[in-house]
Amino acid sequence: MADRMTPEQRHRCMSRIRGRDTKPELVVRRWLWRQGYRYRLYVKSLPGRPDIVMRKWRTVIFVNGCFWHGHDCQKHRPTTNAQFWQEKITRNRERDARNQALLQAAGWNVIVVWECQLSPNNRTDTLRELDLVLSRIVLEKTSGGKAYITPQEDVVPIAAEEAVEYGKTGHENRKT
Numbered sequence: 001m002a003d004r005m006t007p008e009q010r011h012r013c014m015s016r017i018r019g020r021d022t023k024p025e026l027v028v029r030r031w032l033w034r035q036g037y038r039y040r041l042y043v044k045s046l047p048g049r050p051d052i053v054m055r056k057w058r059t060v061i062f063v064n065g066c067f068w069h070g071h072d073c074q075k076h077r078p079t080t081n082a083q084f085w086q087e088k089i090t091r092n093r094e095r096d097a098r099n100q101a102l103l104q105a106a107g108w109n110v111i112v113v114w115e116c117q118l119s120p121n122n123r124t125d126t127l128r129e130l131d132l133v134l135s136r137i138v139l140e141k142t143s144g145g146k147a148y149i150t151p152q153e154d155v156v157p158i159a160a161e162e163a164v165e166y167g168k169t170g171h172e173n174r175k176t
């Protein structure tokens with residue numbers, strides 16, 4: 001069933017391997033924007049034309065479709081023309097790896113987010129992880145790569161905040 005495409009249709013399909021504005025991409029972009037990150041899209045001058053480029057943080061993000069980029073989560077490969085698809089996907093994976101190596105060699109941080117990691121069930125965890133990764137990059141960059149830990153006098157005592165029972169002091173007081 002899966003493979004009734006004419007060569008021309010298939011070509012069009014292939015050319016969309018790095019599609020624009022896919023749903024998973026939009027999830028990441030909207031989140032980044034809300035976090036205050038600014039970025040460019042599909043920068044052609046960089047290897048692999050990364051989906052998201054944050055020049056300030058020397059970071060690129062690829063949001064990869066699991067099928068085309070051959071993610072390990074893909075257990076259901078098409079059975080019709082299996083060899084054709086398999087070879088195509090293998091080539092895509094090789095090309096991805098090559099581009100990522102080129103970017104890293106040029107000093108870019110490369111982050112790959114997979115489509116399946118942005119499904120409604122996984123999204124929150126994935127974005128939390130992305131947040132951690134980006135925070136580390138930002139810290140590293142702003143501290144000149146010297147240290148993650150600030151001098152003692154600058155440390156904000158996060159745990160020292162007084163416990164406040166919001167339910168009682170805030171909410172109920174306002175009512176009376």
Ligand SMILES: [Zn+2]
Nearest residue numbers: 066071073116
């Ligand atoms: Zn996947």
